[in-house]
Amino acid sequence: MEVTHTATAAPPLPAHPDPKLDAILGSGLPHELSYALGGPFHLLLPDRFDANVASFEEALREAGVEGRVYYAKKANKAAVWMDRCALSGTGVDVASLGELRDALGHGVRGEHVVVTGPAKAEDLLRVAVLQGCLVAVDALDELERVLALARAVARPARVLLRRLPPAQPHSRFGLDDGELEAALARCAQATDAVVMEGFSFHLSGYATEPRAQLAVQLLELCLKARALGLRADRISIGGGFAVDYTDAGHWERFLAEQRPEHYHAGKSFAAADFYPYHSPVAGADALRAVLRTHRLAERLSEAGVKLLLEPGRALLDRAGCTVFRVQGVKDRNGYGIVTVDGTSLSLSEQWFNSEYLPDPVLLPATPRSVGDEPYAACVGGTTCLESDMVTWRKVRLPIRPAIGDLLVYPNTAGYQMDSNESPFHELPLPPKVVLDTAGGTTRWRFDRHPLA
């Protein structure tokens, strides 16, 4: 007996239309890949990454600002982003030796790498200094280790001093006023071991004004550092450029109407814990807004200071999606429980007390006629844990799914697909499939070849 009650379905939250991806999804390729790979997989669209990098660079150019974009590698582990950075001369932001090796191994120049993260491992710092990477120093003891290493390898270290954001005093990252003062004095004494190139910060949240405000403060710090004889000719404003996943109307309605009965098991999420899936100003436009605020662009040019940025999520906007196969469907209290062949570890939001909200799209294995009423269902993972829900809320699917249909989660490249994946239950990690669309045809290949 088919149940299609949608009285308690969550308000719809469709991702922005993406006709190019829809054409690929409609081509039958996802079903072929699902059959071949025998489990969930991720699709990657590197052309989108290139276009996103280019749009940030264009925003710098328009504002007459010299600078460099560094892709924050933690947002997605695929090799293809490193290939693209190496080929275009785009920088990479790394925070571990593994990430640094991956960047260098794909041909990203050491001088185009910025190393961030707290209390960095000795091996990471040593390779970074030898390769001429820019090291964002997070603490005074770390600065001492960098100076000692630089002397040991007889090569001055290139450093930025990371600022503790005054507006986020509980941040565990960066140097406070007193520490900055001490670090500057230390750099001025140790010019044989260090080239102090400037300052950096990374703010939580996505607001543009606080970034412009803190950037202006860093500019003032550059002038102060120059008075001590230091180079101080660049600042990094980190990442946190918002991604706009859905339109304002759907987003506002979702926030206003969502309530526990829209979720499996009466689950509730605090609205404040949701990522802001709609942002009126996002991506390169967020950079434009930062550059306009407090005359930042003009001030940078006047001071001869370069602007470095470290976007992660924003460079991956619309550059990937995640495909599951439906493995079972059952009806329960007026809605369906769809079980897919993967786990919620492929959608990291679940592990931050939150839910990935852009609606999944059903790709039926066989054409079936759409009924009058949508079918409301939550989506569970193929593990033995109650909490392994890929989607807690009851989403509206056009028809009752059947075994073998595919469920595609849109726009998952930024932080969703791989940061929490593990071989839990001895399930294989979902492979990443790169879609190359050069020349108008779509061809696929593995991101890292399984036999390599």
Ligand SMILES: *Cc1c(COP(=O)(O)O)cnc(C)c1O
């Ligand atoms: C995580 C991080 C970023 C990237 O943040 P996004 O929100 O993905 O743009 C940039 N810089 C630093 C230091 C980070 O820790």
